[in-house]
Amino acid sequence: MDLHKEVTAARLTDDLVVDILSRLTYKSFCRCKCAYKAWSAFSADPDYCKKLPKKVTTGLLYQGHNKSAIPLVSLSQDDGEIDGILSDVPQYEHLEFLDCCNGLVLCKYRSSYTSPGICRFVVCNPATREWRILPDTHVGTDSRRDATILAFDPSWSPHFYVFNFNQHYHSPMSKLEIFSDGSMWLVDDKWDSYVSVCWRSHLFLDGVLYAETTGQDVLVFGALKLMRDGKLPYHQIIEKPSDTFYVGTFTHGCFGKSLGNLHYAMPDVSGHSIVIWTLDEYAHDWYVKCHISMTDAFGRDDFVYYDNGGDGGDLHWFWNCDYWILALNLERDLVFLSDQKTNKLLSYNISTRELNEIRDHFEWFQYHVYVPCYSKLPAQESSV
Template structure:
């Protein structure tokens, strides 16, 4: 675009720009969102988002026997998205790990893979591109791995992977995270950090519940907190420098009972802000909170959703042994751009969607799986760097 074209484009009003974007095929709109932050903000603006193309979404899952990865699509406009990842080498032996903003992370195995190494592969099901990450070594026995993918196409074409090494003791007792390996696609390096937390005085245990990657920071569940961990750029001057990290206290923090899976709350993002959806103590209402650093109280309630209306019953919460809080539905994702909350109803064993504005409930699928919310991204993966 030359200087004159830039001036002409700058004179267009937001209404005209949105009208133009609304006429684009959804694949083109997805690509443009990745390269123009001002156009990306239109998708988060309640006044404009309903006029813009809706990108198809769905849920990736894999059965417990590690059979083929599958995609439950929520749209008819999903042509070209390979939900079984059949374009990957040895795709029958993949273990689905995570997905983030259109990219998918799997543990990569073949008949020749040594049991002493961890090997990951990152792919884009919409463009059918993939990258095999360099191998990393497994620890000794009694270590478990929780691996998360970080990708924000509006910020950078590069992705990162966080591999948390968690120590377990007798009786599978969690002793906390001992180190974190962090991979950057910028130059295909793993950086190891083993001194982020003092294991004697500050035990960190990261949950595999849905996380958020926003502005170069990973936001992940840790007990009743949100662990915030900075993505490290794998450059020479950063090697040996630990990334910034801190915790944010979650709302509805209770100390008089043990909450099942951190109240079964769920992290999300919208309009560049961290959000959190969680059930109240009686399970009758789900609150969706937004978090802002400048807010003296941190969290602000944005939505209150009645689960009585959604599920048609009143009995949600039970206490085991008088103090272990359990709920018979689970929030697995929410999308404020599309104004929808996703639930697993454990009473009927169904995956459901609940319209935040419409209050409409739709059944998506029977059966309970570990579902990961997926919205495709059509930006290209960065070129493979040598390693």
């Protein structure tokens, strides 16, 4: 930094400097600290630290049952849990966390904040500190089960897509709304109510969305770029691996990807291993890629037990497993698990066979793998 710039910076008050720095991304903030060492001291000040950009790292995003803050559980033990990564979004304290996909986060404002019958979604990029509020959609007053999915892949397209499934409890009518940031909401008001989507398990790969249904099938959406011409994308249904049907009655599997391939993971009936299948996208058939030994991971083999499921039926009918598969990151050889016996959140490295504790207290939240994306959100296009 030359003398003139250094003298100019020295004339600014600390409050003003912090206000300017607070508008930067974390990466840009780090560059500024290197350029002018005096600014590094702001990070050590408790009051200023709350305003300055926070480190955004790879981890798991979640929100508690009380719909409070949306923290990031870092995979680095040095970082721990990071709060406030969505604090740049207007009225962020009213946000309900829905989904995360390749660095973008999807939330909606609670009905207590918006008008009755209004559903307002917002897509955020914590790494670039950008956000986009989507046009409001209208929901009915009758009870319904909504599943909302975010689809985004910067290596395929800079545009994101939001799928909102309105699934009525007591009516054969259902509705699918799809938003593209290059268009507006497109509505299919004759959506088959028997195709009910699970909110947990889905994946977006090479412009194709794969979502698990409650009927143990996989709903596939393709040709999303048709939406820019005002056309709904096509969809089809394929079966999950046949070996998952029994266990899949009692638990959810998990999608993953590696080397451009789609994978699906689920415990075997004994719980001794997690089976990873790979989809042959041309034949729409699955083949076994590998088995991941949970006996090696946990050092025991007593994972599965049976009960009546609380329905007063056969005592040995309901299948239970001591661990749940929360997320799959095969590109980093990681499986994220919850240990029901110890109530811990864990990561297992497939290559090194190391089982590490991420969080020592686990509750059944909606966890999503978050990897920062530094691509800017595309400019909002006119709806006219």
